[in-house]
Amino acid sequence: MSNSIKLTYQVSDDDFTRAGEASSNVKSKLKMMNVPPDAIRKVAISMYEGEINMVIHANGGTITVEISKDCITMVLADKGPGIKNIEQAMQAGFSTAPDNIRTLGFGAGMGLPNMKKYSDEMDIQTEIGVGTTVTMKVYIQ
Amino acid sequence: MKISELTAKNLFATVNDGGNGDTEITKPFACDLLSFAMSKASSGCAWFTVMGNVNTIAVSVLADCACIVLCEGAELDEVATQKAQQQNVTVYRTDMPVFDAALMLYKEMQ
Ligand SMILES: Nc1ncnc2c1ncn2[C@@H]1O[C@H](COP(=O)(O)OP(=O)(O)OP(=O)(O)O)[C@@H](O)[C@H]1O
Numbered sequence: 001m002s003n004s005i006k007l008t009y010q011v012s013d014d015d016f017t018r019a020g021e022a023s024s025n026v027k028s029k030l031k032m033m034n035v036p037p038d039a040i041r042k043v044a045i046s047m048y049e050g051e052i053n054m055v056i057h058a059n060g061g062t063i064t065v066e067i068s069k070d071c072i073t074m075v076l077a078d079k080g081p082g083i084k085n086i087e088q089a090m091q092a093g094f095s096t097a098p099d100n101i102r103t104l105g106f107g108a109g110m111g112l113p114n115m116k117k118y119s120d121e122m123d124i125q126t127e128i129g130v131g132t133t134v135t136m137k138v139y140i141q
Numbered sequence: 142m143k144i145s146e147l148t149a150k151n152l153f154a155t156v157n158d159g160g161n162g163d164t165e166i167t168k169p170f171a172c173d174l175l176s177f178a179m180s181k182a183s184s185g186c187a188w189f190t191v192m193g194n195v196n197t198i199a200v201s202v203l204a205d206c207a208c209i210v211l212c213e214g215a216e217l218d219e220v221a222t223q224k225a226q227q228q229n230v231t232v233y234r235t236d237m238p239v240f241d242a243a244l245m246l247y248k249e250m251q
């Protein structure tokens with residue numbers, strides 16, 4: 001697509017103090033570009049959940065965001081442990097988050113369901129011991 | 142009710158003034174689990190929670206909450222305080238339980 005913008009973010013492992021920074025950054029960029037608020041909200045929710053999952057479950061990774069006129073594409077790639085059973089992971093309430101993470105307010109098992117709900121398209125590629133790549137699209141009408 | 146009005150009422154102690162006094166509070170919202178808050182907190186809400194860490198601030202910004210009210214005497218930790226200052230998030234605190242505090246604001250808004 002012509003004149004699209006591509007952004008890249010490195011998400012570090014276990015760095016909760018910066019968690020959500022990539023999502024916040026994308027959100028303010030979209031705001032400046034006058035993207036409709038409901039599309040911004042969808043991107044903010046789905047990207048934040050994916051970003052936090054990378055920190056908590058996969059030792060960080062890389063996020064690329066492509067913003068074009070009619071679509072925002074987010075690709076979240078990590079070299080974490082992979083997801084054993086995607087169907088189970090997608091269920092509302094399923095979580096393997098450890099106790100120290102739960103005390104921070106995570107671990108409801110709602111992240112992946114939120115990502116599915118608030119993105120218009122979502123694809124998960126995962127391999128045990130290799131990593132996980134989540135691709136999400138939000139359309140701008 | 143605007144944030145500036147809520148601050149002036151002194152129902153809750155101000156922990157951080159986010160400089161958004163003109164923001165209109167739409168309604169109280171209560172939740173502690175971040176993924177629920179992320180999807181259910183509506184724009185302009187006053188978010189009542191006991192979670193005072195940096196992730197609360199992040200979710201509040203992403204969900205466009207008007208302010209955070211820390212309940213049950215919960216404290217905003219140091220990192221979260223810095224983040225709230227950086228991101229201009231208004232944070233209050235109270236010793237009241239979550240429901241009582243949210244109900245008090247609700248009544249004030251009627
Ligand atoms: N990138 C990832 N790499 C490895 N495992 C993952 C990844 N993302 C999710 N998972 C697995 O899927 C489960 C469900 O994820 P989900 O985001 O729905 O819930 P959660 O992160 O545990 O809690 P919440 O998101 O509500 O705070 C996780 O507990 C984890 O086991």
Ligand SMILES: [Mg+2]
Binds near residue numbers: 049052053110111112
């Ligand atoms: Mg999650």
